[in-house]
Amino acid sequence: MTAPSPLHPHPDGMPDTFDVRVHPARELRGALRAQPSKNYTTRYLLAAALTEGEVRVVGAAQSEDAAAMLRCLKAWGADVVVQGSDAVIGGFGAHPRSGATLNPGNAGAVARFLIGVAALTEGTTFVTDYPESLGKRPQGDLLDALARLGAAVESRDGQLPIKISGPVCGGRVDVSAERSSQYASALMFLAPLLPEGLDLHLSGAIKSHAPLRQTLDTLAAFGIQAEASDDLSRITLPGSQQYRATQVTVPGDYPGSAAILSAAAILLGEVQLSNLLEHDLQGEREAEAVLRQMGADIWRSGDTLTVRGGRPLRAVTRDGDGFTDAVQVLSAAAACAEGQTTWENVYTLRLKECDRISDTRRELERLGIVASETENSLSVTGTPRIEGGVTLSGHGDHRMIMLLTLLGLRAEQPVVITGAHHIRKSYPLFFRHLEALGATFEYLAAAPQ
Ligand SMILES: O=C(O)C1=C[C@@H](OP(=O)(O)O)[C@@H](O)[C@H](O)C1
Ligand SMILES: C=C(OP(=O)(O)O)C(=O)O
Structure with a gap:
């Protein structure tokens, strides 16, 4: 937890700054322990x-x-x-x-x-x-x-x-x-x-x-x-x-885990995530219910959540304020669902590491995903096919990087996400965790911003 130096490298073992190339993945499979909240x-x-x-x-x-x-x-x-x-x-x-x-x-x-x-x-x-x-x-x-x-x-x-x-x-x-x-x-x-x-x-x-x-x-x-x-x-x-x-x-982290659960829901395979207390005050615990409402096959046993991917997903309309730090990663599921999902009452997303409404809409559009916004809401229309093959901006925002990574895994062609090292703000082992489930990433020297 000290500042990294050559003697104390980053826990992910990667350089100070990097972009990431995300390769398409067919499935995710394995078991992880949720990182600390x-x-x-x-x-x-x-x-x-x-x-x-x-x-x-x-x-x-x-x-x-x-x-x-x-x-x-x-x-x-x-x-x-x-x-x-x-x-x-x-x-x-x-x-x-x-x-x-x-x-x-x-x-x-x-x-x-x-x-x-x-x-x-x-x-x-x-x-x-x-x-x-x-x-x-x-x-x-x-x-x-x-x-x-x-x-x-x-x-x-x-x-x-x-x-x-x-x-x-x-x-x-x-x-x-x-x-x-x-x-x-x-x-x-x-x-x-x-x-x-x-x-x-x-x-x-x-x-x-x-x-x-x-x-x-x-x-x-x-x-x-x-x-x-x-x-x-x-x-x-x-x-x-x-x-x-x-x-x-410290209990397990629901916002970061919501990214793993959402990834598992949009790909084939089966992922287990432990260390997620059932009675916990983190609002992003609701990601489980949202994914289930979207049609995902997700279930709990004690403090472990399991997702079996591959089920067709359907759009939902939800007040996102109760799970604000999971709205972006759940937008990955929305982008793969049938219909238009709307996250309402999410104005505060504009005041985070980036404008998580407008910037998210723009990155989704670069991927060919239909998205729209109001002052207080973000809507995402699902598509059966994401072409990929583009470079996306991480906007220096860990949760944007998580969303774009998920969409890259689901795309036909690799995508590059700039400034991917900002993932360390909340989830330094994010890419390592996905690798453990079978995903493939290339870490690239960061392009000058
Ligand atoms: O109190 C906290 O630890 C947090 C509160 C939330 O922010 P807002 O209250 O600004 O929505 C959340 O988005 C943030 O990641 C952490
Ligand atoms: C917005 C976030 O954090 P903070 O407000 O603590 O910077 C977040 O973790 O998504």
Whole structure:
């Protein structure tokens, strides 16, 4: 989980940057263990640093986002020891070091959670080495809430670079949850360590309820008291609490696994994916039900999902907000289904690593797939044949790279995806996992962007 160097190469064993040529595959066959959850890794690492003790985070993700969180927590004064796939964190409690400059890379959740917690410091600066991606994502709703609480906030029009200076006491604060749930999650991590806690009022049409529940779940695992209304519009967190835990275990990752399940559904063969808890708060767990509704042969036994590919798929119309990080990979299934699939209520996809509505539509069209968009929805019309033989842009977006890879596997001719190394943001072993199931990739020197 440390930054890669010649002595500590990337876990995938590949160069710093690469494009990928995806060869068509007839079938996928085999068994995989789902990688560790991105969302729980970021949460557990942060909560561990907010304790005053030592916490073992068992089976933490080895992604760039996990590395970004560790790097920032270290800069704030946490002790970080990586032991195999565990991270052992010695926390700084309510006292992250003042005066640090943190670089969360391209990780939205990491950036936002830390921007919230920075109100505990007398000054923390946030920068990013992804000015074209994270640097353009909106932070204003969180910054406004922090300013209303009394923090001094400097930013470039509500975007990075940003400086936050506390301290703040707490009390009632409104925060918009219309563009991202991460702003409210950020304040939820901060609240218990403030003298007065926070009485959070989430305004606007709340998006991404599932990650908010994952934050509540994490706080509970660290002994934090919180009360939330059923619709999550009001969350009350008493102040002067202490984060406490000795060991937490990261569950399997549903968003990344949704890509494998979708791949298995559009090709022949049979794929088993273990380490996927049935009772889990990750919204992308719904990918199983969506694929089943589309006609896929998918079933669960304990924590293992199995897909037997080759069944004809049919289009669906679904509200995608409950499984936002799986919408793109499920669009691969949609592209192979009969009829027009529509993902509704997905405006927030425009505010992620790329514009996941317009950019996705454009890449689908380059493959000859009919797609259309409204401000708030993405529609994909299935086709029995994808010709391939084209170069596609990964848009520096791991989930776009997953979608295009799946379509490349299903195409008649190989496709090239540029900037495929950005897969490491959340799923460094994605290509290796598919290779283990029988897929073939060529890794190419990255073309200059
Ligand atoms: O809280 C989190 O860890 C996340 C929340 C979601 O973002 P939004 O709340 O912006 O939809 C999700 O897309 C992201 O990958 C992770
Ligand atoms: C949008 C994502 O992540 P983040 O917001 O944390 O950058 C994602 O993982 O798809």
